[in-house]
Each structure stands twice: as structure tokens, then as C-alpha cells.
Amino acid sequence: MKFKDYYAILGVERGASEEDIKKAYRRLARKYHPDVSKEPQAEARFKEMGEAYATLKDPEKRAAYDQLGQQRPGEEFRPPPEWSTQFGEGAGGFDEMDLADLFAGLTGRRARSGRGGPAPAMRGQDYEVTAPITLEDAFHGTHLSLDLTTTEFDEQGTPKRVPHIIKARIPKGATEGQTLRLPGQGGKGIGGGPSGDIYLHISLRPHRLYRASGHDLFLDLPLTPWEAGLGASVEVPTLAGLVNLRVPPGTRTGQQLRLTGRGLPKPGGGAGDLYAIAQIVMPPELSERQRGLLKELAAESTFNPRQHFH
Amino acid sequence: MTGEYSDALWPDERQRMPLRALAEVSGLTEDELLQLVDCGALAPSSESSGQHTFSAVSITIARTARRLRDDFELEPHSVAVLLAYLDRIRELEAQLRALQARLPR
Numbered sequence: 001m002k003f004k005d006y007y008a009i010l011g012v013e014r015g016a017s018e019e020d021i022k023k024a025y026r027r028l029a030r031k032y033h034p035d036v037s038k039e040p041q042a043e044a045r046f047k048e049m050g051e052a053y054a055t056l057k058d059p060e061k062r063a064a065y066d067q068l069g070q071q072r073p074g075e076e077f078r079p080p081p082e083w084s085t086q087f088g089e090g091a092g093g094f095d096e097m098d099l100a101d102l103f104a105g106l107t108g109r110r111a112r113s114g115r116g117g118p119a120p121a122m123r124g125q126d127y128e129v130t131a132p133i134t135l136e137d138a139f140h141g142t143h144l145s146l147d148l149t150t151t152e153f154d155e156q157g158t159p160k161r162v163p164h165i166i167k168a169r170i171p172k173g174a175t176e177g178q179t180l181r182l183p184g185q186g187g188k189g190i191g192g193g194p195s196g197d198i199y200l201h202i203s204l205r206p207h208r209l210y211r212a213s214g215h216d217l218f219l220d221l222p223l224t225p226w227e228a229g230l231g232a233s234v235e236v237p238t239l240a241g242l243v244n245l246r247v248p249p250g251t252r253t254g255q256q257l258r259l260t261g262r263g264l265p266k267p268g269g270g271a272g273d274l275y276a277i278a279q280i281v282m283p284p285e286l287s288e289r290q291r292g293l294l295k296e297l298a299a300e301s302t303f304n305p306r307q308h309f310h
Numbered sequence: 311m312t313g314e315y316s317d318a319l320w321p322d323e324r325q326r327m328p329l330r331a332l333a334e335v336s337g338l339t340e341d342e343l344l345q346l347v348d349c350g351a352l353a354p355s356s357e358s359s360g361q362h363t364f365s366a367v368s369i370t371i372a373r374t375a376r377r378l379r380d381d382f383e384l385e386p387h388s389v390a391v392l393l394a395y396l397d398r399i400r401e402l403e404a405q406l407r408a409l410q411a412r413l414p415r
Contacts, residue, residue: 029382030382033378033382036392036396050381123334126373168316168317169315170318171317174318181318185316213407254414277412
């Protein structure tokens with residue numbers, strides 16, 4: 001079992017009062033709670049501090065934790081042998097347990113000693129998982145394998161962490177911020193209760209060409225000045241392959257040219273649109289002849305794009 | 311939980327669940343859910359024979375409420391205020407994403 005320094009995780013001294021521990025937890029929770037935080041690794045940090053707080057706020061668990069002494073975080077250690085009956089009631093020893101399981105086991109033991117008899121039927125735990133997918137995945141649908149560690153309970157109610165690989169078929173049309181459900185794939189129920197669910201929060205990975213907004217896609221479309229001025233037919237990549245887009249004469253930078261139904265498919269049918277945003281680009285170098293032609297155009301044109309300045 | 315791939319399902323927009331079922335999937339008590347309804351944080355989709363029923367959207371809201379209650383040790387009124395702010399943040403983030411998507415790189 002690996003040691004975790006719960007005091008260091010919460011940033012408090014080992015002799016901190018209950019009030020100081022609560023304050024430290026609340027300050028950190030405000031910063032790292034996954035529902036409100038944009039900090040990188042917020043979810044993992046919050047899980048760690050929740051685990052630390054669950055142990056240190058409970059006087060009995062804190063006293064037991066303090067008995068372990070101070071060790072280096074991550075260092076392997078074995079709890080005192082007599083703890084196997086106190087905490088886990090002989091459920092296969094400590095080898096498969098995490099430090100959090102050890103102290104969660106204490107809660108289970110207290111609940112059982114107060115209640116007596118078999119555990120009542122309880123629904124298994126639900127889990128929330130972020131599922132990052134590409135735009136291609138969202139367009140075609142995809143298969144995902146995600147690592148998830150669940151907490152399962154044996155007949156004595158002793159918790160144990162069990163690693164799983166969640167295999168999910170994601171339907172086409174999932175986009176940023178949507179939540180899908182895998183029914184019955186969460187934690188196992190207790191005492192004959194049903195299994196929990198897994199909630200998959202879809203997050204779209206950045207794409208080298210497209211930007212998504214709902215089911216619409218946006219693509220920068222570089223055009224030469226003469227394509228924009230004279231009009232042209234250009235090839236544009238879509239998630240379904242190349243299509244020809246007619247650029248009308250006199251197209252301006254920033255103008256959005258819509259390709260109807262070429263965005264992401266929608267769950268109920270239909271699809272979003274793809275918008276090609278015109279960007280007029282000058283060649284990096286001009287030959288003498290090209291410069292001459294531009295000078296000729298400048299002499300010929302009376303167009304003043306800055307007329308509104310005056 | 312290994313082996314075959316399972317279908318990830320969209321929330322069923324037509325689904326309606328009674329208060330007790332929402333309490334079971336969210337981890338909140340029925341009383342806490344009713345307090346959230348009173349605060350306006352949860353909107354029942356209908357009330358038949360004096361009983362509230364809730365849509366699938368309520369599951370996400372109630373589950374978030376349970377996390378906030380547990381993790382910040384809050385009572386229902388504070389949870390309701392926080393839910394309103396989170397909703398506003400999500401709305402603004404969606405608007406920001408929509409605007410950023412329209413900006414050339």
C-alpha cells in the first residue's frame with residue numbers, strides 16, 4: 001500500500017485543528033472542484049483532497065491515520081497487522097487495498113456494527129467520465145475504451161478498488177458538452193441492488209482545420225485576391241471528403257460561405273452546416289511582372305476602402 | 311465491465327420519472343429535491359395526482375446538486391444559487407465557443 005500525506009495534500013500542519021482542516025479543504029475545493037474549476041488536473045486533485053478530508057475530518061479515522069506515522073508520499077508501507085480485522089475483517093489482506101479503501105472500510109465497519117444483519121439492497125455507484133473524441137469520431141460515431149477504477153464491496157462490506165476498461169460505442173452526432181449514459185456499467189449493486197450507470201461527458205479534441213460550435217463547423221478558406229475578386233470554384237475539405245465550393249465574385253475577407261448540411265450529424269436526424277470563412281491571402285513574393293500588373297490595377301482603380309475614416 | 315462494447319445512450323427526452331426514482335439516481339433525499347424545486351433550481355415536468363414527475367434533464371441537475379451538497383457541505387438553498395451560476399457559466403462558455411469558432415486563426 002502506498003502512503004499518502006493527507007496533511008500535505010490539504011496544506012495543513014499535522015497538529016491542525018478540525019476548523020483549520022475544514023477551512024483548508026473549503027479553500028482548495030473552491031479552486032479545484034470539477035464542477036467549477038478550469039484548473040488542469042482539477043478532477044484528480046479534487047479526488048485526492050476529498051479523500052484526505054474524508055479521513056482527517058473524522059476524529060476516529062484521523063487518530064488511526066496518525067498512528068501510521070509520517071512517511072514519504074508514494075512510499076510502500078504495511079499497516080499494523082491487527083488492522084486487518086479492525087478495518088478489513090480479513091478480506092484478502094491489505095495487498096489489493098488503497099489507503100482510501102482502508103479508511104472507507106472503517107465507515108463500513110461502523111455502519112455494520114450499528115445495524116447488524118445483511119446489507120440492504122443498494123444501487124451501485126454511478127461514475128462520471130470525460131470522453132475526449134475527435135471531430136471525425138463525432139461525425140462517424142466511434143468505439144472508445146476508457147480506464148476506470150471503481151470501488152466494489154465484498155460480502156462483509158469491505159471496499160476494494162477494481163480497475164476496469166469501459167468499452168463504449170459512441171453514436172454519431174455527439175458534440176461538446178453533451179452527456180451520454182452507459183446504463184448498468186457503473187459500480188455493482190450491493191445486496192442484490194442494480195448496478196450503477198456511467199455518464200460520459202463528451203469533449204471534442206481540437207482539430208487542425210475545423211472549429212465546432214454545436215453541430216456547425218467553421219473552416220478558414222484562404223483565397224487569392226483574384227479568386228476573391230473574380231470568383232472561383234475551389235475544392236474544400238469536409239468530414240465526408242472534398243466538395244466544390246463556388247466563391248462568388250467580390251468575396252470579402254471574413255465572409256462566411258455556407259455548405260448546408262456539411263457539419264456534424266444531429267442525433268435526431270439532419271446535420272449542422274459547414275461555414276468556410278474567406279481569408280484573402282497575398283502571395284509571399286511577387287515577380288516583376290506581377291508587381292507591374294498590380295501597379296496597373298492601382299492606377300486604374302478609384303476604390304478607397306478607408307473612405308469611412310473621413 | 312470488460313468484453314463487448316455497450317451502446318452509449320442519449321438522454322431520453324420523453325422519459326418521466328417520479329420523485330422517488332430521481333432521489334435514487336441522484337443520491338439526494340426526496341425532501342432535498344423538493345427544496346430545490348421550491349428554490350426554482352429543479353423544474354418538474356408535470357404534476358399528476360399531486361405527484362411531481364421529472365425529465366431526464368433533471369437527472370444531470372440533481373446529480374450536480376448532490377456533488378455540490380457533499381463536496382462543499384451546503385444546504386439546498388446555497389446549492390440552488392450555485393446551480394444557477396453554473397448554468398449561467400455553461401451558457402456563457404457556449405457563447406464564447408460559438409464566437410471563437412467564427413474567428414479566423
